[in-house]
Amino acid sequence: xxxxxxxxxxxxxxxxxxxxxxxxxxxxxxxxxxxxxxxxxxxxxxxxxxxxxxxxxxxxxxxxxxxxxxxxxxxxxxxxxxxxxxxxxxxxxxxxxxxxxxxxxxxxxxxxxxxxxxxxxxxxxxxxxxxxxxxxxxxxxxxxxxxxxxxxxxxxxxxxxxxxxxxxxxxxxxxxxxxxxxxxxxxxxxxxxxxxxxxxxxxxxxxxxxxxxxxxxxxxxxxxxxxxxxxxxxxxxxxxxxxxxxxxxxxxxxxxxxxxxxxxxxxxxxxxxxxxxxxxxxxxxxxxxxxxxxxxxxxxxxxxxxxxxxxxxxxxxxxxxxxxxxxxxxxxxx
Numbered sequence: 001x002x003x004x005x006x007x008x009x010x011x012x013x014x015x016x017x018x019x020x021x022x023x024x025x026x027x028x029x030x031x032x033x034x035x036x037x038x039x040x041x042x043x044x045x046x047x048x049x050x051x052x053x054x055x056x057x058x059x060x061x062x063x064x065x066x067x068x069x070x071x072x073x074x075x076x077x078x079x080x081x082x083x084x085x086x087x088x089x090x091x092x093x094x095x096x097x098x099x100x101x102x103x104x105x106x107x108x109x110x111x112x113x114x115x116x117x118x119x120x121x122x123x124x125x126x127x128x129x130x131x132x133x134x135x136x137x138x139x140x141x142x143x144x145x146x147x148x149x150x151x152x153x154x155x156x157x158x159x160x161x162x163x164x165x166x167x168x169x170x171x172x173x174x175x176x177x178x179x180x181x182x183x184x185x186x187x188x189x190x191x192x193x194x195x196x197x198x199x200x201x202x203x204x205x206x207x208x209x210x211x212x213x214x215x216x217x218x219x220x221x222x223x224x225x226x227x228x229x230x231x232x233x234x235x236x237x238x239x240x241x242x243x244x245x246x247x248x249x250x251x252x253x254x255x256x257x258x259x260x261x262x263x264x265x266x267x268x269x270x271x272x273x274x275x276x277x278x279x280x281x282x283x284x285x286x287x288x289x290x291x292x293x294x295x296x297x298x299x300x301x302x303x304x305x306x307x308x309x310x311x312x313x314x315x316x317x318x319x320x321x322x323x324x325x326x327x328x329x330x331x332x333x334x
Contacts, residue, residue: 233297
C-alpha cells in the first residue's frame with residue numbers, strides 16, 4: 001500500500017513539473033517574441049479600399065460591386081521605399097475593411113480586388129515588395145463586415161453585428177497560409193467579432209502562425225498585443241494612452257507589447273481620415289517633428305508605432321507624405 005501511494009505521489013509530482021515546464025517554456029517563448037516585436041519600433045499602416053474612392057471614412061457596401069474600387073495602379077514598391085527611407089521596419093496592411101472588400105485573391109467572396117479593374121492580388125504584390133526592401137509584414141483585418149448576416153450596412157456593432165464565423169476562419173486561414181510570415185494582426189472590432197470570439201480567433205491564427213502576435217482594438221480582451229487606436233506612447237495599462245474610452249480594457253495581464261497608431265492627416269473638415277481623403281486636403285499633414293517625437297516615445301516605452309497613410313487613386317503615397325516621412329527618416333538617423 002505504501003509503495004502504491006509513493007508511486008501515485010511521484011506520478012502527480014512529475015505531472016505538475018512537466019506542466020510547469022511547458023508553461024515556463026511558453027512564457028520564455030512569448031518574452032523572446034515580444035522582444036522581437038518591440039524591436040520593430042516604427043512602421044507604415046496602409047489603408048486602401050472602397051473608402052479611398054468614396055471620400056468618406058466608412059463606405060456602405062451592399063450596393064457596390066468590386067468595380068467601385070477604381071485604382072489605376074498599386075505601387076507597392078513606392079510604399080516600401082518611402083517606409084524604408086523613413087526608418088520604418090514594417091508595413092501594416094489593411095486586408096479587409098468593414099465593407100468586406102478583400103485586397104487579396106480570396107476564395108471566400110467575389111467582392112475582391114482581383115475582380116476589380118485593377119485585377120491584381122495587392123497583398124501578394126506587397127509581400128514581394130516588403131521582401132525586396134527588407135521590411136516585415138503585419139495585417140489589419142475587420143473581424144465582421146457589412147455583407148454578413150446581422151450587420152447594418154454602414155453602421156457599427158451597436159446597430160448590428162456581422163456574423164459569419166466560418167468565412168472569418170477561412171479568410172484568416174488564407175492570410176496565414178498564403179503570404180508568408182505575419183508579424184502581428186491588428187483586428188478591428190467595429191462590426192463585432194464575426195461570430196468567433198477573440199480568444200478563439202487568437203487560437204485559430206496560432207494554428208497556422210504560432211509566433212504571430214494578435215491584438216484587438218476593442219471588445220473581449222485577448223491576444224498578446226495591446227492595440228491603441230489613435231493612441232500615444234506609454235506603458236501597458238496606462239489608460240491615458242488610448243484614443244477612445246471604449247477601447248480601455250478591464251485588465252492588461254495578458255499583454256506583452258503595446259502598439260499605437262494614428263493617421264498622418266491632422267484633424268480636418270470632411271473626407272476620410274485613415275484613407276486618402278479629398279484633393280482639398282492634399283497639403284494637410286502632421287509635422288515631421290511631431291511624428292519623430294512619438295517615434296522616440298515608442299522607443300522609450302518599448303511600444304511599436306504604426307503611422308497611417310492612405311495611398312491615392314493611383315495607388316501612390318501623397319507627395320506631402322513622402323516629403324514629411326523623408327524628413328522623419330533623417331531625424332531618426334541623426
